[in-house]
Amino acid sequence: MTRSRPFPPSLRVAESLTVLVAARDEERLIGRTVSALREEFPEAGILVADDGSRDGTAAAAEQAGARVVRLPRLGKGQALALAEREAPPGRLLLCDAELEGELARLLKASADLAVAAFAERQGGGFGMAKRAARALVRARSGFEAREPLSGQRALSPAARSACFPTAPGFGCEVRMTIDAVRGGLDVVEVELPLRHRPTGRDSLGFLHRGRQLLDAVLACGPLAANYRGLRLPLVGALVALGGRRAPRRIAVSVGGIALLGLVDDLRSGPERGFLGHLGAGRTTTGVLKAAGIPALALAATRSLSGATLVSLSANALNLLDTRPGRALKAFLAGSALLRGPTQAYVPVAVLLAPYDLREMTMLGDAGSNALGAVLGYGSVARLTGRGRLLAIATLAGLTVAGELRSLGELIERTPVLSDLDRLGRP
Numbered sequence: 001m002t003r004s005r006p007f008p009p010s011l012r013v014a015e016s017l018t019v020l021v022a023a024r025d026e027e028r029l030i031g032r033t034v035s036a037l038r039e040e041f042p043e044a045g046i047l048v049a050d051d052g053s054r055d056g057t058a059a060a061a062e063q064a065g066a067r068v069v070r071l072p073r074l075g076k077g078q079a080l081a082l083a084e085r086e087a088p089p090g091r092l093l094l095c096d097a098e099l100e101g102e103l104a105r106l107l108k109a110s111a112d113l114a115v116a117a118f119a120e121r122q123g124g125g126f127g128m129a130k131r132a133a134r135a136l137v138r139a140r141s142g143f144e145a146r147e148p149l150s151g152q153r154a155l156s157p158a159a160r161s162a163c164f165p166t167a168p169g170f171g172c173e174v175r176m177t178i179d180a181v182r183g184g185l186d187v188v189e190v191e192l193p194l195r196h197r198p199t200g201r202d203s204l205g206f207l208h209r210g211r212q213l214l215d216a217v218l219a220c221g222p223l224a225a226n227y228r229g230l231r232l233p234l235v236g237a238l239v240a241l242g243g244r245r246a247p248r249r250i251a252v253s254v255g256g257i258a259l260l261g262l263v264d265d266l267r268s269g270p271e272r273g274f275l276g277h278l279g280a281g282r283t284t285t286g287v288l289k290a291a292g293i294p295a296l297a298l299a300a301t302r303s304l305s306g307a308t309l310v311s312l313s314a315n316a317l318n319l320l321d322t323r324p325g326r327a328l329k330a331f332l333a334g335s336a337l338l339r340g341p342t343q344a345y346v347p348v349a350v351l352l353a354p355y356d357l358r359e360m361t362m363l364g365d366a367g368s369n370a371l372g373a374v375l376g377y378g379s380v381a382r383l384t385g386r387g388r389l390l391a392i393a394t395l396a397g398l399t400v401a402g403e404l405r406s407l408g409e410l411i412e413r414t415p416v417l418s419d420l421d422r423l424g425r426p
Contacts, residue, residue: 016090016091017044017045017090017092017093018044018046018087018088018090018092018093019041019045019047020049020084020087020092020093020095021033021034021037021046021047021048021066021094021095022079022080022097022151023049023050023097024051024052025054025055026057026098027055027057029097029197030048030057030064031061031064032064033095033099034046034048034061035064038066040102040103040104041093041104045087046065046067047066047068047087048061048068048069048083049069049080049083050068051071051073051076051078051079052071052072052073052426057097069082074358074359074426075168075169075170075360076172077167077171077172077215077219078166078168078169080094081164081165081172081231082228082230084166089157091160092155092160093107094152094153094154095151096152099195100194100195100196101194101195103116103152103154103192103194105190105192106152106153107154109188109190110188111185111187112158112159112162112180112186112187113154113155113177113187113188114187114188114190115145115150115152115153115173115177115189116147116152116153116189116192116194117146117147117191118147118196119194128209129210129212129213130147130149132213132217133145133149133174133213134148136148137174137181139220140178140182140220141177141181141182142181143177143178143181149170149173149174150173150189156185158183159180162183163175163176165229165230166231167215167223167232168218168231168233168360169211170211170212171215171217171218171220174216175220218235221234222234222262222265224266226324226359227323228359230359232360232361232362233360234266234363234364234366235355236258236261236262236363236368237370239254239345239352239367239371240254241348242346242348242349243255243345250300250341252300253297253299253300253373253377254345254377256292257293257314257369257370257373258367259366260289260292260293260296260369261289261318261367261368261370264365265366268286268365289365293310293314293315294307294308294311297310297311297376300377301377301380303380305392308392309376309379309380309383310373310377312395313373313376313379313395314369314370314372314376315372316372316398317331317369317372318365318372319398319399319402320407321363321365321368322406323408323421324358324359324362324425325353325356325357325421327367327371328353328357328363329420331372331374332346332349334375335349335378338375338382339382340377340378340381340382341374341377341378342374349371354424357424357425358425358426
């Protein structure tokens with residue numbers, strides 16, 4: 001992430017409003033939008049979140065007088081979340097890069113979150129994505145939203161605190177409304193005579209709305225912070241779907257391990273590492289996993305060495321899951337070598353990989369523990385005697401090393417491993 005010039009010191013101290021614009025490949029329109037915003041809000045700081053544009057968007061925005069935060073190509077929600085950190089404290093006004101029209105009335109609304117509702121409909125499809133988004137907002141918060149996907153929003157400091165970091169992609173607006181309502185804040189919609197670039201009833205338009213719908217659905221599920229501090233949907237429990245083609249004992253065990261991991265994702269405290277959980281003085285979610293995973297593995301393998309191998313493998317992949325795509329790459333490489341029961345889970349891993357690599361979703365402990373256990377079951381099926389004992393010793397050593405130092409740092413410092421590790425990320 002790179003940044004252009006900071007706001008002047010006097011503005012950071014005195015100004016209470018920042019206009020934040022998310023933009024990707026908007027070289028033709030961003031200058032006009034920034035100029036209009038500067039004219040309408042002369043005392044505000046204009047901050048453009050450049051979401052990996054491949055044209056001259058950043059330069060055009062700077063030339064028009066905006067401050068630009070250059071980001072990797074991740075998505076709208078991620079761009080807003082990362083750029084918001086660069087804004088001074090105070091109110092926030094969100095605006096789409098191709099918008100035309102005045103937004104001042106949003107700031108006059110007596111609410112923590114004011115959302116612009118377009119006075120006239122422009123373009124669009126058959127309304128399926130919008131109706132689904134309305135239903136999601138209603139189900140999660142009880143709020144009846146007219147424009148759940150509107151990107152024009154004014155946030156008070158309280159709303160800003162409740163809604164940021166935003167959910168990823170095009171799900172950011174839906175989750176923003178939900179977070180504000182569930183946080184006990186006032187939310188209103190204000191009808192405004194605005195115009196924007198409409199999407200049509202063509203392949204590109206339907207693809208865009210399909211992505212909106214998928215992102216909105218994902219944004220309404222459980223979220224967790226990744227290494228950047230972005231809030232991402234936890235989708236690792238979907239790994240259990242691979243069990244439809246796996247032996248029943250393995251499928252039940254992997255499903256149980258995914259459930260234990262999900263509990264840890266949702267309920268874990270500040271403890272980190274095996275020793276941290278043991279020294280907490282209470283039954284943490286990590287302790288629950290440390291007891292539950294071996295028990296499930298023992299029931300499935302009916303072998304002490306097999307249960308040990310599965311448990312250590314589940315923990316080892318979890319240790320690697322500290323950067324996008326790392327655990328999934330390790331699983332896919334391991335499954336290519338082991339084959340056997342691991343093959344049933346490969347399609348799910350392949351499906352999740354693009355979303356994980358682009359930081360649209362994350363495996364969490366549910367996914368990494370479950371996929372690690374799958375590799376363990378593949379090892380149990382393939383290895384016997386000395387081979388199994390060697391695998392146990394190797395994984396035990398990896399676990400100890402992970403307690404003492406960061407395996408991620410080791411990967412990032414090793415030339416070939418670091419190249420493979422970064423492969424596929426924006």
